[in-house]
């Protein structure tokens with residue numbers, strides 16, 4: 001398996017508190033890795049560690065097969081990033097900002113600026129200085145700057161912040177193109193599940209500094225999401241019957257009235273009949289689908305993935 005990025009036990013402590021805890025992240029070459037987590041989960045900190053903006057308190061990072069150190073200039077040159085909000089020289093134009101960036105990176109490719117600006121659909125901006133750009137325009141310019149040198153690994157922290165729905169769709173398409181047509185590996189973070197779901201090949205879920213799960217999108221899509229939901233006022237008695245009479249162990253009592261059975265090999269009618277024969281009054285029983293949100297909610301709340 002070719003991993004372009006691997007972290008081992010990656011840990012960051014701020015003021016005695018572990019905000020990133022023993023993260024073992026593996027990003028495959030050529031994929032889009034969606035880094036998903038609620039606000040404050042530790043996404044930005046992990047990305048700052050990977051781009052050498054912060055130093056790990058513990059653990060290590062391997063990029064392109066070499067360990068990242070203070071001296072890893074060659075590795076960093078092969079990476080592009082947007083971490084937090086992109087900062088520009090506000091009085092300069094987009095083109096002037098990109099020219100400075102290319103000089104700094106030692107990248108002298110004719111047409112690179114024009115190509116990057118048109119890839120992010122930032123055209124007709126002529127002499128406008130960046131201070132007059134909207135947040136969405138700045139975000140696009142940030143992506144243009146990150147991709148201008150055709151990096152092998154692109155790291156983007158919440159890149160769709162500030163974009164309108166059309167802009168978000170364009171960015172999604174751009175990321176897919178960068179990955180498929182240019183072979184760029186992308187690590188992109190978001191706290192919006194639906195965004196990550198639409199773009200990622202692999203999802204890594206982080207919560208409270210812990211990487212809770214790393215899973216291929218295909219596995220999630222193939223995941224059996226069907227369950228039987230029973231609404232009744234005697235859930236605890238019902239669960240006893242499921243366990244002891246029907247041999248169903250894979251279920252969850254959601255609250256006083258709702259019980260979910262994830263083990264669907266016994267028919268709904270047989271379950272209903274058995275419960276009724278045991279004097280359980282059923283308000284309703286029906287098959288339902290677990291949404292991706294519920295899947296992640298379960299994962300974040302203690303990893304209780306029921307299958």
Ligand SMILES: Nc1ncnc2c1ncn2[C@@H]1O[C@H](COP(=O)(O)OP(=O)(O)OP(=O)(O)O)[C@@H](O)[C@H]1O
Nearest residue numbers: 014015019037038039040041042043044045046191
């Ligand atoms: N320089 C710092 N000093 C102290 N604590 C910090 C520092 N930077 C981040 N933190 C804390 O580390 C935790 C993780 O923050 P981080 O910005 O990495 O999360 P995040 O997942 O990117 O969140 P968001 O989506 O809100 O950007 C938070 O509790 C944050 O307050």
